[in-house]
Amino acid sequence: xxxxxxxxxxxxxxxxxxxxxxxxxxxxxxxxxxxxxxxxxxxxxxxxxxxxxxxxxxxxxxxxxxxxxxxxxxxxxxxxxxxxxxxxxxxxxxxxxxxxxxxxxxxxxxxxxxxxxxxxxxxxxxxxxxxxxxxxxxxxxxxxxxxxxxxxxxxxxxxxxxxxxxxxxxxxxxxxxxxxxxxxxxxxxxxxxxxxxxxxxxxxxxxxxxxxxxxxxxxxxxxxxxxxxxxxxxxxxxxxxxxxxxxxxxxxxxxxxxxxxxxxxxxxxxxxxxxxxxxxxxxxxxxxxxxxxxxxxxxxxxxxxxxxxxxxxxxxxxxxxxxxxxxxxxxxxxxxxxxxxxxxxxxxxxxxxxxxxxxxxxxxxxxxxxx
Numbered sequence: 001x002x003x004x005x006x007x008x009x010x011x012x013x014x015x016x017x018x019x020x021x022x023x024x025x026x027x028x029x030x031x032x033x034x035x036x037x038x039x040x041x042x043x044x045x046x047x048x049x050x051x052x053x054x055x056x057x058x059x060x061x062x063x064x065x066x067x068x069x070x071x072x073x074x075x076x077x078x079x080x081x082x083x084x085x086x087x088x089x090x091x092x093x094x095x096x097x098x099x100x101x102x103x104x105x106x107x108x109x110x111x112x113x114x115x116x117x118x119x120x121x122x123x124x125x126x127x128x129x130x131x132x133x134x135x136x137x138x139x140x141x142x143x144x145x146x147x148x149x150x151x152x153x154x155x156x157x158x159x160x161x162x163x164x165x166x167x168x169x170x171x172x173x174x175x176x177x178x179x180x181x182x183x184x185x186x187x188x189x190x191x192x193x194x195x196x197x198x199x200x201x202x203x204x205x206x207x208x209x210x211x212x213x214x215x216x217x218x219x220x221x222x223x224x225x226x227x228x229x230x231x232x233x234x235x236x237x238x239x240x241x242x243x244x245x246x247x248x249x250x251x252x253x254x255x256x257x258x259x260x261x262x263x264x265x266x267x268x269x270x271x272x273x274x275x276x277x278x279x280x281x282x283x284x285x286x287x288x289x290x291x292x293x294x295x296x297x298x299x300x301x302x303x304x305x306x307x308x309x310x311x312x313x314x315x316x317x318x319x320x321x322x323x324x325x326x327x328x329x330x331x332x333x334x335x336x337x338x339x340x341x342x343x344x345x346x347x348x349x350x351x352x353x354x355x356x357x358x359x360x361x362x363x364x365x366x367x368x369x370x371x
Contacts, residue, residue: 010299061081082110094133174236188214195218266278
């Protein structure tokens with residue numbers, strides 16, 4: 001099989017879909033790997049490293065897409081890539097379809113096999129390809145919250161840790177999953193007063209056991225969220241419904257109850273955001289202010305730390321990419337239910353129910369296609 005690795009085209013996205021080590025493993029298995037010129041440069045991996053691993057460098061994204069059976073990348077294709085994706089091509093990447101109708105319809109039209117990192121799921125409901133980036137994004141969320149609290153960015157001018165004789169910042173985290181847990185670890189390490197809200201009482205009990213004493217737990221409901229954000233200096237949105245659009249848990253009217261200069265970091269922006277006023281931003285222009293509240297809604301947060309993120313991501317994705325390459329997509333998803341759950345669109349059919357429901361489009365079970 002020919003595996004292609006294009007350079008990422010999202011603004012300030014420096015991650016890459018395969019490391020030289022991954023190229024080496026794939027070529028040892030008899031596959032050919034082509035990499036777009038300088039695709040790994042932003043993460044610290046040179047063309048020469050890929051060549052030494054057995055890869056072949058090509059000049060353009062068009063070269064990658066036109067020649068590849070399997071495309072392995074990081075972020076969802078952008079408009080200029082839509083027409084490059086062809087029928088029966090496997091595209092293995094983050095898609096977040098439920099937040100983007102245009103992308104969904106473009107992939108349906110392309111007749112490709114779209115396998116989404118974010119919906120690959122183990123039997124214990126863990127998301128092995130989303131978790132590494134959720135860990136990075138969660139930890140970054142606390143850092144960004146602390147940064148944008150600075151007055152120079154429109155924040156309250158509060159130091160998250162405080163100093164002796166002053167109060168530390170109050171951080172409210174909505175969602176106690178991987179993002180929320182990692183955000184809480186960092187915010188608590190700064191010395192902030194942290195509250196985690198989640199709808200799962202058992203998860204809250206677990207977090208109560210492992211978190212330091214400056215982290216408290218609260219059941220998540222509309223009343224508790226509305227009350228908690230009134231005293232917050234930083235609010236971190238860490239809500240996830242796999243493959244589906246995130247619910248709006250903070251409404252625009254709630255912003256008026258918050259402290260002027262408070263910061264919202266909506267990590268759920270990839271899935272549409274859990275704040276009504278969320279709109280995707282970029283690393284070039286990361287924030288906007290509504291009703292005196294600073295919003296940080298960068299849709300590819302881990303792209304700012306590409307070396308760490310690329311290594312963490314490819315450690316997780318390579319075994320699945322190997323299965324797809326060695327077996328072909330049909331056999332791979334028949335033999336590995338985790339990969340089957342990653343299938344979102346196959347040959348013009350939406351096969352992930354939450355994506356179809358998000359846009360009221362036809363749904364077809366993946367089993368009906370492969371049986």
